[in-house]
Amino acid sequence: NAGVTQTPKFRILKIGQSMTLQCTQDMNHNYMYWYRQDPGMGLKLIYYSVGAGITDKGEVPNGYNVSRSTTEDFPLRLELAAPSQTSVYFCASSLLLADEQYFGPGTRLTVT
Amino acid sequence: GQNIDQPTEMTATEGAIVQINCTYQTSGFNGLFWYQQHAGEAPTFLSYNVLDGLEEKGRFSSFLSRSKGYSYLLLKELQMKDSASYLCAVKDSGAGSYQLTFGKGTKLSVIP
Numbered sequence: 001n002a003g004v005t006q007t008p009k010f011r012i013l014k015i016g017q018s019m020t021l022q023c024t025q026d027m028n029h030n031y032m033y034w035y036r037q038d039p040g041m042g043l044k045l046i047y048y049s050v051g052a053g054i055t056d057k058g059e060v061p062n063g064y065n066v067s068r069s070t071t072e073d074f075p076l077r078l079e080l081a082a083p084s085q086t087s088v089y090f091c092a093s094s095l096l097l098a099d100e101q102y103f104g105p106g107t108r109l110t111v112t
Numbered sequence: 113g114q115n116i117d118q119p120t121e122m123t124a125t126e127g128a129i130v131q132i133n134c135t136y137q138t139s140g141f142n143g144l145f146w147y148q149q150h151a152g153e154a155p156t157f158l159s160y161n162v163l164d165g166l167e168e169k170g171r172f173s174s175f176l177s178r179s180k181g182y183s184y185l186l187l188k189e190l191q192m193k194d195s196a197s198y199l200c201a202v203k204d205s206g207a208g209s210y211q212l213t214f215g216k217g218t219k220l221s222v223i224p
Contacts, residue, residue, distance in 0.1 A: 042214035098212040103154035
């Protein structure tokens with residue numbers, strides 16, 4: 001099992017550009033999450049999903065969108081990138097809602 | 113809402129014991145997690161406490177007191193590889209759904 005995989009590992013965006021962060025898990029978990037982590041700060045929940053076709057906002061959803069067309073994939077879309085979105089983004093999955101989570105390796109995004 | 117407090121940084125000596133504290137305030141407590149995160153890597157699950165008391169896993173133990181809103185992670189026989197950030201996360205069941213809120217993490221440095 002690969003667990004949770006994320007692509008890309010690193011990305012530099014210009015202000016106003018858009019991109020999609022990919023996340024895939026092969027553990028057949030229904031629950032998936034997107035977090036951002038800024039230096040010295042805790043993980044902040046952006047969006048989560050309880051199954052294919054069902055998503056909900058977390059603590060910091062503004063500027064992001066998600067979709068969940070399959071159990072395995074949970075992409076995060078950034079529209080009109082802003083410097084405030086410079087961060088490390090982690091995708092995670094769990095068997096039960098808000099239970100032990102398995103994290104992907106992260107995507108380090110810089111917006112300049 | 114939730115408020116989670118952990119010390120920002122700690123330093124301990126190889127072979128020693130260190131205790132990392134976490135205090136929290138929440139309206140619908142449903143469990144507390146500890147994660148380990150090495151620099152530049154993803155968080156990995158260490159422990160989960162939902163009932164009062166001590167849970168032991170090898171060199172790591174985690175304690176919970178729900179009445180005091182307090183938990184600690186105890187690391188024994190410290191090794192250099194234990195240098196990492198330790199994240200406390202509280203599971204809350206507010207508004208009929210579960211949320212997981214992370215503290216800012218405690219950066220532990222193990223010195224020879």
